[in-house]
Amino acid sequence: MALRFYNTLTQQSEPFTPLHDNVVRMYTCGPTVYNYVHIGNLRTFTFQDILRRWLQARGYQMEHVMNITDIEDKIIRHAAAANQTIYEYTAQYTQAFLEDTATLRLQRPEHIVKATDCIDDMVSAVQTLEKKGFTYVSEGSVYYRIAKFPEYGKLSHNDFSGIRAGARVDVDEYDKADARDFVLWKAKKDNEPAWQTPFGEGRPGWHIECSVMAMKYLGETLDIHTGGVDLTFPHHENEIAQSEAITGKPFARFWLHAEHLSIDAQKMSKSVGNFYTLRDLVAEGHTPEAIRYLLASVPYRKKLNFTFDGLKAASTSIERLRNYKLRLESAKFPEGVNAQLAERTDAALKAFDEGLDDDLNTAEALAAVFEYIRDTNTAMDSGEFRAGNVAGGLTFLARFDSVFDVLKPTEKTGGLSDADIDALIADRAAAKKGRDFGRADQIRKDLATQGVILEDTKDGVRWKRQ
RNA sequence: GGCGCGGUAGCCAAGUGGUAAGGCAGAGGUCUGCAAAACCUUUAUUCGUCGGUUCGACUCCGAUCCGCGCCUCCA
Incomplete structure (x- = not known):
């Protein structure tokens, strides 16, 4: 079976090929940089890394965009509290984010774009929506009128037909025409950072940045759009409403959503004290590879229950893999080739590929690796493994590590040469x-x-x- | 209430109509000066529960219990 992904839009697994040539145009909702990313965020980013690595292993080139949300309520609040500009405040966490993802060996997307670098594009997008009649102004802010977009709800599979257009619903302090309407451009309040625009001083709403950046770098229709499950509604639904209203074309062909991570079966929260950043875990002596392995080993659409027992198990599994590689590289084997073993190696590699082709079923791919290892270890013990079988084994391990990337230990500074x-x-x-x-x-x-x-x-x- | 996800061995987890992958942990054994590594054997007559369909169901259908997420900018 060919490469296929579960598409939230259609609620089915569908064969995947890019729209244009051999290039996959993919957009990922990146972090809001008001703090260090936590292990739950990193689960989603690790899924995206596995995804892009596998697409590359399958011969595709990536054109991958990730946004950095650097203008937003929490940022404004925190920066003010720290007596910093939003630029000073977000710069440190943007840097930390890039360091953390590098620590976890996540490949850098081809484009990482800050929201504040695309303000003009966002303003143009809001103007286009205005021209097309999708907006209205209330108390100085510009809103998107979802009643104008009948397909609203098609991603999250919610039925909003019961909400009457024009019905007056008061929600919080905002005076919106419809409870589901969302803000495109926020009027300036107090001393908030703001940009001068045709609709007055203000700042962008959250959803518009993703529509704008995605289309700016990737064109009107993306191959893949990814994010955590919680973004399905309303964020991604709103992105679709904005983008498709502007272009009249499908915004993204495949929507892939990663399930959440919990800690000891509980939601991660600061008050419970089970809130971990990558930095916390590394400081406690856990290796980035073990964390990466644990995050990658549970298929992305399955909830991942993070435990320290699990982390230990991940670490032990990596040890076994490394020991095997060491044995392959350093042991002496009799000359010749064991043809049957070579065949089984090919079959294992095929099983590995098929596991990942099946909506990134990492659990199945790993099973293929371990079955191969046990098989060949036994053959090594009995002398049936030959020098000519080494290359096949190394090829398989290289394939495995091109996706999982856990074999090389993280360098430790100092120590013996x-x-x-x-x-x-x-x-x-x-x-x-x-x-x-x-x-x-x-x-x-x-x-x-x-x-x-x-x-x-x-x-x-x-x-x-x- | 609406939408969605899930309940498989001590823990993690694959499978989704033909009789339970894999990892970790545990027990016994082989090898070794000792250790490590590795290998072998062993640990689910059973897949939340109850019905139904079928020659046959973890896998399909119905019901039911439980856990979780989203439904105000949380990955």
Whole structure:
């Protein structure tokens, strides 16, 4: 079966091919930079990383845009409290976001765009909507009239036909014509940051930035639009309403939504004290690879229950994978090729590919990897694994790691150099030869305390950093 | 109330009409100077519950219980 994704729009799994050539035009709702991103945000961003890596593995080129929301209520509030401009305030968290995603080995989208860099484009978009009669003004703010867009609700599968156009509904302080109408342009209040525009001083509503940036860089119809499930309504619904009102064309062909992450089966919240950022976890000694593995190993449409037991299990699984790779690279195997084993390797690789082709079923892909590892480890023990089978194994691991990217340990600063380690290993070998096991064990122990693990194999000593 | 997701071994989790993948943890064993790594065996007569369809259901249908998300800019 070919590559296919579950499309929120149609509520079905559909075969995927890009609209134009070999290029996938994809848009991702990025962070609002008022704080460090938390592990739940990163679940969604990790899903997007797996998605783009798999599309590339399948031969597509990415044209991927992610926005940075750097003008918004919370930002304004926090910046004011910190006595900073919104630019100063958001710069630090934008930087932190880029660092965190790099730590988690997330590929950078081709375009990362700040909302405040696209104000003019947003103003034009609102003007276009105005011209087409989709807007009205209330208390200086410009609103989108959803009654003008009959398809409203098609993404979230909500039926809004019961809401009568023109019915007067008072919601909070805003005087909207219809409860579902949303703001395109907010009139300036107090000392809020604002831009001078034909509709007066103000700032953009949240939804317009995504419509504008997506179309600016990717054209009127995107191949894929992604985000967390909570964005389905109203954010993505509103993006569709805006974009399709402007162009008259479908905004995005595929909508992919990542399910949420919970902590110990509870919603993450600061008051419960189970609110984790990547920085928190790394500071506690958890590796970025283990976190990445855990976030990636549960298929993206399934709720992910984050636990420290799970994180430990992820770490152990990575160890097993690395040990296997080390064995493949360092052990000596008899000459020749085991053709049957080579065939099974191909079959495992195929199963891996098919797992990911099936709406990024990472659990199935991983199962294929581990089945292959057990199979070939057994063959190595019995001598059936030949030198000619090494390349196939390495190819499979490379394929796996091009998507999961967990095999290479994160560099730790300081510590022993490779030469130091080799010298100590030589000392230990000499001690062992003289049957001085006490000294040999001591060296191994000392190295272990510095994070270097020695393993004696029949082909000699091998070592790895923890 | 509306829309959506889910309940599979101690934990995570795949499967979605033909008789329960995989990972972690646990138990026993092989190998080893010791350790590590690796391998083998073992851990769900059963897939929330109750009915129904079928030669056959975790998988389809109906009902029901439970958990969760969205429905005011939360990924």
